[in-house]
Amino acid sequence: MNPLKGSVAIVGIGEVPTGRLPERSPIECAVDSSRLAILDSGLDPSDIDTVIPTAALCCPAFNTDLVTGRLGEELGLRLHNNLQVFAGGATSSVMLKLAAGLITTGVSKAILFVHTDKLGTSISGQEGIDLFSTAGISKEWEAPYGLHYSAVAGLITQRYMFESGATPEQLAAVCVSNRKWAQLNPHAMFRKPLTVDQVLNSKMLSTPLHAFESNMLADGGAAFVVTSAARAAELTDTPAYLLGEGSRVTHFALSQEPDMARFGYAQAAQEAYHMAGLAPGDIDLAELYDSYPVFQLIALEELGLCPPGEAGAWVAEGATWPGGVLPMTTNGGMLSQGHTGAGGGIAILVEAARQLMGKAGDRQVGSPSFAIETATGGTYVDAHVTILGNQIPQTGTDQP
């Protein structure tokens, strides 16, 4: 058995509302979400020996404060380690596997991970477009051609539709699914009902991507606490154990991606299922990274969560809605909760833990045992698949 399977667990989560909240400072979000996460964990603040804040893109000076230990001091923690981990949108999954390494090797006993950013109000809409036309995009080989994130999503969605036959209505239905969940999420930025027609009638950004199929940059913050499985079992009956993870990095420059309709999800998922000893049929909910709807459709197919080749039709039929057979991205995702930079993915990981802990309020999906989560950064350079559960399966596909 993989030594990291069931080795650590998320035991506490904290989050502040996502939206356009100019009066709220990044340090306020960081302190508040961290405090909530530590209180939620049941650990004493003095048990936290490591703080890992990820990058705040909005404010380099604030980010330097994070790197140099401000958060631990503001919270009165007694730290052995303060360091930054940043892998763009994939930071969530990267943080969790790093936590497993640090904790199983004894470097850390309890780790606080924090993300906060102010992308919704610290920059204008055009500045956001310009920022994201350089972040993760090759300045020599792609930026001179006008590549930016809407076009990245347009290129990928075009190829996915060409290969899969998915329709514009099916892509739009993904946004509707996310919105139905966001309507149940008091922290979400967008909570009004949304229809397929509204999505398809929103302005075209980069074909075939409509405005309502684009995430919205937002202010927000989220935090989570990870400790050993043994300590977790003392704290709660429903920790979110790390059960499986797999990943692939498949390009830097988008043009170098060999398969823009699939990326590395199938291989990453195979590793994650194998490590967890679980199969797609065991999964109760899918917290899929959604900065654009195509990534949820790709993940549904490549993770084996829907009938092969039918992700679009499946979502359009309501399979992923509240009450559907596979609840998907149950916080509303970046398309409806809002995109806070690296925090979009962290909010999704926190949501997976929240559901497994039974703390999701109006959107709680019964008593799930196993959740699968995806994350990806840059121009979808990597595919991370993480399986979490509130129990540790002792048998499975990794047994002979």
Next chain:
Amino acid sequence: MTDIPMPPMTPWSAPYWDAARQEKLIIQRCTACGEHVFYPRRVCPHCFEDSLDWVEASGRGQVYTFSVVQNNAPSAFVDQMPFVIAVVILEEGVRLMSNIVECDPDHVHCGMAVEVTFRPISDEVTLPVFQPAAGSDQQQEASQRHA
């Protein structure tokens, strides 16, 4: 209006940009393993050797995927909208990001045959871009429209 971002060149990419300015598309080829390479590297990504040489590319390829930018372009590109951005696979097998020009954006499609042409964006920099291949339906239509 903001200027188009100029590509930050490297010593090992300079021959590519020099050739583009003379309206030639060159790509690297590894003398050790024979594979073609784009974008220019210091090390062959196929075999890890550092013996990359330059060859002139056919300039012919096909559209792998594309997108017509209609709204929300970066500042430097707002006045070019609508424009077509595309990933092109050359006959040599390498992939590059580029623009499709001389073609009705509505007629660009995955698999479309294209050939290289060149667009200067400053005195120093000329970008290789792509247009419908000679003899293709899109090329004939484009030439009629411009007649």
